[in-house]
Amino acid sequence: MRCLRCGGEYQMRRGTLVLKDKFIGDYEVHAVEYFECEGCDRFLFPEQTARKIEQRREEVKRHLISHRPIREFITASEAADILGISRQALHKHRRIRRGFIYSIELGGRILYNLKSVLKFRECGDGRFPLIRQSDEEQDDTYALITEGSEQVLPEYKIQRTGPTAF
Ligand SMILES: [Zn+2]
Known part of the structure; x- marks a missing residue:
């Protein structure tokens, strides 16, 4: 080849x-x-x-x-509020599910990284260098x-x- x-x-x-x-x-x-x-x-x-x-x-x-500090994370309701969508829409969102917003699972709940949510709202891609x-x-x-x-x-x-x- x-x-x-x-x-x-x-x-x-x-x-x-x-x-x-x-x-x-x-x-x-x-x-x-x-x-x-x-x-x-x-x-x-x-x-x-x-x-x-x-x-x-x-x-x-x-x-x-x-391993980021827990204070950087917000709940699904808070993230949905910021994005102006319902919680259900947030959970179903394809790009978000694919990792365009950083999230963690804690005690069975998904928490979203605040900076990532804000960046996503701004440009549709909430990823930033980790x-x-x-x-x-x-x-x-x-x-x-x-x-x-x-x-x-x-x-x-x-x-x-x-x-x-x-
Ligand atoms: Zn070559």
């Missing part, structure tokens, strides 16, 4: 990937297969690896959200392998060595 960017050959590798995400920072995925272009250091992820990356990303995100941003961002692009076609995953940044997120 040849790289679309530089024409180099992809080499299959297995090991630990350290990925960067603008919301959760660095995180690691262990023992996964991936392809690396020998010419330009571009990466391709087989579908199974992409799924593992996604799972790990969700895990780290939940961990980071749940870690301090570093300036040493690398401008690489990554792709997911699906039946021979390449699909760019712009949210991911990657490096192969580096510190562990937690």
Whole structure:
């Protein structure tokens, strides 16, 4: 398989990937297969690896959200009031369910992060960085392998060595 960017050959590798995400920072995925272009250091992820990356990303995100101070969270009624919708509409909202507002579960109730609710009201996306941003961002692009076609995953940044997120 040849790289679309530089024409180099992809080499299959297995090991630990350290990925960067603008919301959760660095995180690691262990023992996964991936392809690396020998010419330009571009990466391709087989579908199974992409799924593992996604799972790990969700895990780290939940961990980071749940470790924020409890005073940052409000009840569903309060969140619904701020958004001007009913509680039922809040619980059913597809984007909110998909994580566009940060939430935690506590004693069987869902609590919403206030800053995230306000940001969501403003622009429809309540996500914000859960870690301090570093300036040493690398401008690489990554792709997911699906039946021979390449699909760019712009949210991911990657490096192969580096510190562990937690
Ligand atoms: Zn290449």
